[in-house]
Amino acid sequence: MNTVFALLSFQALLGAFDNLWHHEWEAKLPQRVSARRELRLHAAREALYALLFIGLAWFEWHGLFAALLAGVLGAELCITLADFLEEDRTRRLPPFERWLHTVLTVSYGLFIGLFAPIAWAWGQQPSTLVIHSHGWVSALFTLYGLGVGAWSLRNALAVRRLGAASGPELPKPDPSAPAVLVAGATGFVGQALVAQLRREGRRVIALSRDGRQARALFDRGVWVVERLEDIPAETRIEAVVKLAGARVLGLPWTAARRRELLWSRARVAADLLMLMRRLQQAPRVLVAASAVGFYGARNDCTPQQEDTAPATGEFQAELCAAVEHEARRAEALGVRVVRLRFGVVLGRGDGAYPPQALAARLGLAAVLGSGGQPAPWIHLDDAVGLIRFALAESRLEGAVNACAPQAVDQAGFTRALAASFGRRVRLRLPGAPLRRLAGEMSTLLLDGQCAPPFKALAAGYRFRHASLDSALADLAR
Incomplete structure (x- = not known):
C-alpha cells in the first residue's frame, strides 16, 4: 500500500495546485x-476523493464493500471525463x-493499476469494513480528506449562490439597435458593466x-x-468601452x-482605432480605462487635478500615459474620448478586495510600510456607474479621476476594512523588505495618489458609495 499512498498523495497535492492556480486564480470559477x-x-x-482518502486511511474494504469502492473509483472517472468536456x-x-x-490522468491510471490487485484480494473476503491504521500516513490522509471535503462543500455552496445570482434570462435586443462594444468584457469590471447594460436592454x-x-x-x-x-463595417456601434489589459499587480515588473x-x-x-476608421459611422464616445498611477508615486495628500502632467521616470505613470495617448488618437475621428483614471476597484468577485477581506476576517490585516500613503479606491458599483455616466454625459470628456470622494491613507483603509468584520489591526509590514522583494511593483502597495473626482462631481455624477464605511459595509454583507 505504500506505493498506492504515495501516488494518491501526489494526486492530492497536484490536484490542490490545479484548483488554486487554475480554477481559483486564473479562471475564478466560483x-x-x-x-x-x-x-x-x-x-x-x-x-x-474525501471518501477515498479517509476510507483507505483507516479501513480495508472487504467483500461487497470492495465493489462499493470500485464504484466510487468508476464514478470519479466518469465525473472527470464529463469535466473535461x-x-x-x-x-x-x-x-x-x-x-x-x-x-x-496518467497518475490516476497508475493508481488504479496498482490498487486493482489489492481491491480484488479484498473482494474475495467476507463483506466487512476492517479497521486498519497506517500510522502517520492515516493521519496525513485524514487531513487530505478533511481538506478536500471542505473544498467540496465550498464549491457546492458556490453553485447554490451562483444559481441564486443568475436571475431570469433577459430578452434578446434588437440586432439593428446601436451597440456598446466592450473590450475586456470578461474582466472584473467588464462583467459587471455588461450585466448592467443588458439589464437596461x-x-x-x-x-x-x-x-x-x-x-x-x-x-x-x-x-x-x-x-x-x-x-x-455597417454595424452601428454608438459607444466603445476599453477595459482590456493584463493585470498590473502580480508578477514582478521584469523587462x-x-x-x-x-x-x-x-x-x-x-x-x-482601426475598427472605428473602418465603420461606416464612427462611435460617438470612447471610454478608456486608465489609472491614478498616471500621477506617479505621490505620497502626500496634495489633490491631483485631472490636468496634472504625468510623472516621469516611473513605469506605472509611463504605462498610464501611453494608454491614454493611444485612446486620444480617436479624437481625430470626431469621437468624444473619456479617460477614466481608476483607483483600486473594490468588489466581491475579484480584484484586491477578496484577499484583503479574507486576511481581515482572519485577523491578519496589516499596515504596509508607514501606512501614510494615500489609498485611492472606488466601489465596483461606482466604477460601472462612472462608465455609464461617461457614455451618456456629452459634457464629460478628457481625463477623469475615477475614485471615491473620501480620501484615506493605507492605515486608515486597513483599519476600516478590519472594523467591517469586527476585527482590529495588529500587524505591520515594513516597507524595505517589500521593496526588495517586489522591486518597482511595490509602489502599488507602498505609494499612492490622492485623486478626488473633481470633474465627475462637477458634471453631476452622484456616488452610490461616497464613503469608505458605506462601501465596506455593503461588501461585507
Whole structure:
C-alpha cells in the first residue's frame, strides 16, 4: 500500500495546485455564473476523493464493500471525463493546465493499476469494513480528506449562490439597435458593466480572447467576437468601452513583463482605432480605462487635478500615459474620448478586495510600510456607474479621476476594512523588505495618489458609495 499512498498523495497535492492556480486564480470559477456546472462536477469529485482518502486511511474494504469502492473509483472517472468536456465547452484551457490534467490522468491510471490487485484480494473476503491504521500516513490522509471535503462543500455552496445570482434570462435586443462594444468584457469590471447594460436592454458586443468562455459567461443577447475584423463595417456601434489589459499587480515588473503590460493595452487600442476608421459611422464616445498611477508615486495628500502632467521616470505613470495617448488618437475621428483614471476597484468577485477581506476576517490585516500613503479606491458599483455616466454625459470628456470622494491613507483603509468584520489591526509590514522583494511593483502597495473626482462631481455624477464605511459595509454583507 505504500506505493498506492504515495501516488494518491501526489494526486492530492497536484490536484490542490490545479484548483488554486487554475480554477481559483486564473479562471475564478466560483465568481462565474457560467461555471456552475463545472463547479458542480468539481464538488462531486472532491466529495468522492474525501471518501477515498479517509476510507483507505483507516479501513480495508472487504467483500461487497470492495465493489462499493470500485464504484466510487468508476464514478470519479466518469465525473472527470464529463469535466473535461465541460471545460472544452466553456473556456480555453492554457497549455500548462492541459499538461497538468494529462499528468493527473496518467497518475490516476497508475493508481488504479496498482490498487486493482489489492481491491480484488479484498473482494474475495467476507463483506466487512476492517479497521486498519497506517500510522502517520492515516493521519496525513485524514487531513487530505478533511481538506478536500471542505473544498467540496465550498464549491457546492458556490453553485447554490451562483444559481441564486443568475436571475431570469433577459430578452434578446434588437440586432439593428446601436451597440456598446466592450473590450475586456470578461474582466472584473467588464462583467459587471455588461450585466448592467443588458439589464437596461442595451445591445452589447463583447470582445474577448476566449470566445468560448465569454459565450458561456454571457446570455444570448451579447454578441461575442474574438477579432474586431469580424464586425462588419455597417454595424452601428454608438459607444466603445476599453477595459482590456493584463493585470498590473502580480508578477514582478521584469523587462518582459513590462512589454506584456504595455502590449496588451496598446494592441487593443490600435485594433479599436482601426475598427472605428473602418465603420461606416464612427462611435460617438470612447471610454478608456486608465489609472491614478498616471500621477506617479505621490505620497502626500496634495489633490491631483485631472490636468496634472504625468510623472516621469516611473513605469506605472509611463504605462498610464501611453494608454491614454493611444485612446486620444480617436479624437481625430470626431469621437468624444473619456479617460477614466481608476483607483483600486473594490468588489466581491475579484480584484484586491477578496484577499484583503479574507486576511481581515482572519485577523491578519496589516499596515504596509508607514501606512501614510494615500489609498485611492472606488466601489465596483461606482466604477460601472462612472462608465455609464461617461457614455451618456456629452459634457464629460478628457481625463477623469475615477475614485471615491473620501480620501484615506493605507492605515486608515486597513483599519476600516478590519472594523467591517469586527476585527482590529495588529500587524505591520515594513516597507524595505517589500521593496526588495517586489522591486518597482511595490509602489502599488507602498505609494499612492490622492485623486478626488473633481470633474465627475462637477458634471453631476452622484456616488452610490461616497464613503469608505458605506462601501465596506455593503461588501461585507
